[in-house]
Amino acid sequence: MKVIAREDRGLPARIAGDIGRRITLGELKVGDTLPKEADMLAGLGVSRTTLREALKILSTKGFIEAKPRLGTRVRAAEHWNTLDPVVLSWQGDADDQEALAEELFEIRLSIEPLAARLAARRGSAREHAQIRAAYLRMAEERAGLEEAIEADIDFHLQIFQAAHNRFLLPVASVIRAALSISIPKTMAASGGFGQSLAQHEAILVAIEARDEETAASTAATLIASTYKRNFQTA
Amino acid sequence: MKVIAREDRGLPARIAGDIGRRITLGELKVGDTLPKEADMLAGLGVSRTTLREALKILSTKGFIEAKPRLGTRVRAAEHWNTLDPVVLSWQGDADDQEALAEELFEIRLSIEPLAARLAARRGSAREHAQIRAAYLRMAEERAGLEEAIEADIDFHLQIFQAAHNRFLLPVASVIRAALSISIPKTMAASGGFGQSLAQHEAILVAIEARDEETAASTAATLIASTYKRNFQTA
DNA sequence: TTCTCATATAATCGGAGTTATTATTGGTCA
DNA sequence: TGACCAATAATAACTCCGATTATATGAGAA
Known part of the structure; x- marks a missing residue:
């Protein structure tokens, strides 16, 4: 079928999807702060630029909010851009x-x-x-x-x-x-x-x-x- | 008033806004290809990372689409995420x-x-x-x-x-x-x-x-x- | 209590190598 | 001679890297 997707190409998009799904699945809860940049870098094995773009994607979809010194935190579900087809596909994996x-x-x-x-x-x-x-x-x-x-x-x-x-x-x-x-x-x-x-x-x-x-x-x-x-x- | 905004902070967001407004105003028309990365870098005087994040923002809002060899092109208005408050503020500047x-x-x-x-x-x-x-x-x-x-x-x-x-x-x-x-x-x-x-x-x-x-x-x-x-x- | 400063963290920078797509060129076959 | 296919080259985005800068917070001193 594959009518959706098309936007899951590229490394940043894939990482954003991984994190996004972990959020919709509740593995990462609202208010949780993600590991700091350097730690995620080590964990994912990608470069700063790539991770940064992935986080930017999540940010524009309303999933996270980054502040210096505070870290990157998961935002409440009401801020999510649920009309985004990609977001819908993430939520489709939930139960x-x-x-x-x-x-x-x-x-x-x-x-x-x-x-x-x-x-x-x-x-x-x-x-x-x-x-x-x-x-x-x-x-x-x-x-x-x-x-x-x-x-x-x-x-x-x-x-x-x-x-x-x-x-x-x-x-x-x-x-x-x-x-x-x-x-x-x-x-x-x-x-x-x-x-x-x-x-x-x-x-x-x-x-x-x-x-x-x-x-x-x-x-x-x-x-x-x-x-x-x-x-x-x- | 300033109930909107809040998302126009940061250098990438500002650059994305500049380009986004030029698109809604019709200065950049649908199908136009933006100058290639290296040229925009010189023109804007920012780093790759910053420009790249700005383009990523525009991309998630459905404004542009980047393809290797082809360049970055302006997408048709029907793909714009008009429900995004930031996009609304860009369009509010149009006539x-x-x-x-x-x-x-x-x-x-x-x-x-x-x-x-x-x-x-x-x-x-x-x-x-x-x-x-x-x-x-x-x-x-x-x-x-x-x-x-x-x-x-x-x-x-x-x-x-x-x-x-x-x-x-x-x-x-x-x-x-x-x-x-x-x-x-x-x-x-x-x-x-x-x-x-x-x-x-x-x-x-x-x-x-x-x-x-x-x-x-x-x-x-x-x-x-x-x-x-x-x-x-x- | 208030101000200052140290510190941790994200934000920005610029350069280089990699990959993917397309246009062109050359050749082959009908 | 014409059309079509395949290999090739060029171009632009993609990815990676390490360093520097800006900023917000919390501790400590006045």
Whole structure:
């Protein structure tokens, strides 16, 4: 699958991931101070520059905070940039995956109808066409499973693009990461797209007709029924 | 005011900000390749480590992408992490502030009712008490304007905290940054809290009563009327 | 209690070697 | 002669290193 990742390349990113996962797993607790720079250097066997960049990555994701003399401390979870796909993948390794999935559905149920509404309001004809193209690829009988899943994800992302709201895009990126995991699960459980395809079409038609209310409500319906399909089988 | 910032300390962060602003301002366009490392070093007069950390910051915020042989290129705006308060402050220097404010209201109108609903559902008694405490500080007659504004922001943040959904928190952080700008503007325009105080109280009461529907609808009402107050006067 | 100073720690510096990607060149095959 | 493939070279980011500088804290003296 490997839709996510792409950002775990490079030595600093890998070290940041190691430490980040130790934090999400609770091995490193909030308020703990990491070993001082020199000690970690010896322990990891990398150079200052590399470690420093790794810590900088963790810092920009809100995981740690470095102060001279005090050392580098783990920040509280509320500062973590949970919408970062990389952070999501770290948390995915933790053991509260069901809670994570439920929280994600909560926010999708609130955000995706908004995206559909705005796509209906502001999307250009070209953008609407791209949403339709994604739908057609998804509906294509001959398409393989892989392609259909890709098209499904693309369908949702194109809606976010057409919404022309830049605050939606970071949310879209985490939804993309989540879909690449949840769609195959859903399909395996219920044996295919099922009514999901019809629901996608309803959203598409509403957006193209610039019917904001219907676009929003059909989007909500889709998320809600996806949610049910995921949790019936769990 | 200075509620934002805090992350613009340090030389790398300042350089990242300089470059980041040049990108949001359009001085550096999408697809442009930055000067190669050695040249920027000479131009900026800083060390490799510093520049490297600055670029790493920009990279984690989705602004740039570095590839060997190709150089470091500016990524499309859809990859920017717009929910990062620092990124918001960079964009605030650009000239499309009204559009930015409108997009923010759109997302608040969708997210804050959800937060209120979840706070009603899952918030602990202690967390509800903290929301109430923030409300009381806001309502306090003797309180100065500064304190009232701080309390107003705190009220919203406490609701996000009580919602127990980790995907909401990154959105909360950008809302915090935005509120610290928009509240004073709103108050200056309409001469005080006005009916806003009563609306806050309605949300509080609904959350404490664990009445999810009312919590969500009153939160929507508050955002909508705040939106109107901001755009009537603009 | 307050101010000063020593100290520990992160922040910054600059240079050099390594690795990965791409463009170019040369050759081969149709 | 044309197009395509493979080896090669060049370029820029990546990694490493050791030293120096700035700063915050805590101890000690006034």
